[in-house]
Amino acid sequence: MSESVDLTLWRNNGARSPAYAALKRGTSGDRARPVDFCVPSNPYFPTPEMFDRLQRNLAETLKHYPGDADTIAEEMCAVFGLNPATVAMGNGSTELITWIDHLMIRESMAVPVPTSGRWTDQPLGTGKRVDMYPLQESQGFRLDIDAYLRFVRDRRSRVAVICNPNNPDGGYLARHEVIRMLDALTDLDLVVVDESFIDFVDAESEPSVADQAAIRPNVIVLKSLGKNIGLHGVRFGYLVANPAIAGRIRRALPKWNLNSMAEAVVFMLKEHMEEYHHSLRMLAHDRTTMTRQLSSLPGLTVFPSQGNFVLVKLPAGKDGVELRDYLAAEHGVLVRECGSKLGTTSRFLRLAVRPHADVQRLLAGLYSYLYGAPGDRDADVLAPRAADASITAGARGRHRRRRASELRARRHARPDQPVHHLGGDTA
Numbered sequence: 415m416s417e418s419v420d421l422t423l424w425r426n427n428g429a430r431s432p433a434y435a436a437l438k439r440g441t442s443g444d445r446a447r448p449v450d451f452c453v454p455s456n457p458y459f460p461t462p463e464m465f466d467r468l469q470r471n472l473a474e475t476l477k478h479y480p481g482d483a484d485t486i487a488e489e490m491c492a493v494f495g496l497n498p499a500t501v502a503m504g505n506g507s508t509e510l511i512t513w514i515d516h517l518m519i520r521e522s523m524a525v526p527v528p529t530s531g532r533w534t535d536q537p538l539g540t541g542k543r544v545d546m547y548p549l550q551e552s553q554g555f556r557l558d559i560d561a562y563l564r565f566v567r568d569r570r571s572r573v574a575v576i577c578n579p580n581n582p583d584g585g586y587l588a589r590h591e592v593i594r595m596l597d598a599l600t601d602l603d604l605v606v607v608d609e610s611f612i613d614f615v616d617a618e619s620e621p622s623v624a625d626q627a628a629i630r631p632n633v634i635v636l637k638s639l640g641k642n643i644g645l646h647g648v649r650f651g652y653l654v655a656n657p658a659i660a661g662r663i664r665r666a667l668p669k670w671n672l673n674s675m676a677e678a679v680v681f682m683l684k685e686h687m688e689e690y691h692h693s694l695r696m697l698a699h700d701r702t703t704m705t706r707q708l709s710s711l712p713g714l715t716v717f718p719s720q721g722n723f724v725l726v727k728l729p730a731g732k733d734g735v736e737l738r739d740y741l742a743a744e745h746g747v748l749v750r751e752c753g754s755k756l757g758t759t760s761r762f763l764r765l766a767v768r769p770h771a772d773v774q775r776l777l778a779g780l781y782s783y784l785y786g787a788p789g790d791r792d793a794d795v796l797a798p799r800a801a802d803a804s805i806t807a808g809a810r811g812r813h814r815r816r817r818a819s820e821l822r823a824r825r826h827a828r829p830d831q832p833v834h835h836l837g838g839d840t841a
């Protein structure tokens with residue numbers, strides 16, 4: 415393969431994914447555009463027409479100061495049907511997590527792990543006690559609310575956080591379950607429900623508890639716009655809480671914390687909500703297809719996700735660091751290996767949901783790494799076909815037998831449980 419990706423970027427980044435721009439700078443060759451499965455975004459939004467309009471107005475947008483955050487937040491509230499008194503907008507939800515920590519987490523905080531690094535590193539960095547509740551791989555990383563409540567009580571944590579859906583596994587807790595948790599924790603200083611990925615949920619039609627946050631004494635719901643609007647680089651997000659909490663955080667935020675590109679995008683949204691909802695439906699469809707295709711790879715464990723990413727576990731004896739480097743170097747495919755995430759190991763990969771053609775490139779790379787055969791075809795098609803000369807007859811037979819027993823196993827599996835495969839580690 416003629417492209418080359420600078421692999422030292424990962425090593426110099428503490429095993430976290432390097433910035434895409436840094437990777438592009440360090441990439442050469444004829445396939446200069448790596449396919450990014452690291453950073454989960456929305457590939458279908460903004461639409462090309464929206465990008466054209468943003469581009470046409472770029473100079474004007476960048477030359478001027480933006481409006482203040484209240485003006486931008488008011489427009490966003492009009493689009494999403496929120497009361498501006500209950501909203502604070504930040505430079506990405508990361509800025510809001512930072513201020514929630516500074517202002518509202520005084521001594522201790524509980525959070526299920528694995529989770530987004532911000533929810534452990536930020537409070538640890540400011541000297542808080544972080545009570546980490548271990549989600550169990552054997553239960554598909556599903557959060558058992560009753561067990562979590564017991565944990566919060568046992569540890570006497572003053573703040574409880576959950577991410578719904580959770581990053582990196584995509585596990586989703588139904589709205590009524592989240593409300594049950596809020597009801598049980600009214601005496602805490604604060605309960606945060608990080609809904610940064612909730613727009614991707616299709617398990618129920620109204621999954622968010624933002625309406626509850628607005629009227630409760632101790633609840634914040636957090637939303638990232640970068641992920642669902644598909645513009646991580648713009649840096650915008652918001653929180654919903656009662657007017658006292660939202661006002662306190664608004665007052666702490668720096669003036670002009672939102673830039674003029676964020677303003678331009680927010681003021682375009684109203685006219686494009688239909689396309690936005692369509693983009694979410696397309697992504698949910700891609701997630702189903704990608705999950706099914708990954709599940710057909712023998713030995714790979716795939717965890718059911720409601721986010722715009724899918725967590726997989728490699729077969730025993732395979733390591734994500736080596737695979738990550740191989741995929742980047744040989745296939746121009748970037749993946750997030752989860753060795754740096756508390757609660758997972760480097761046998762786990764978090765794969766952003768991407769359109770069909772990109773997934774074929776990923777599957778080809780995975781197939782050739784895991785099984786040593788060229789995999790430049792749809793994984794579903796990896797089931798034997800007489801015309802397919804690139805899989806030997808023996809391999810086809812093995813694959814057919816594996817596939818039959820997987821299907822038998824799957825018929826007995828509950829739909830919300832991870833799909834395990836023969837040869838995979840079901841621990």
Ligand SMILES: Cc1ncc(COP(=O)(O)O)c(C=O)c1O
Nearest residue numbers: 506507508530577581610638651
């Ligand atoms: C659960 C969760 N919350 C918040 C964030 C921060 O997102 P943002 O880009 O809006 O700062 C992340 C980032 O991946 C995340 O996974």
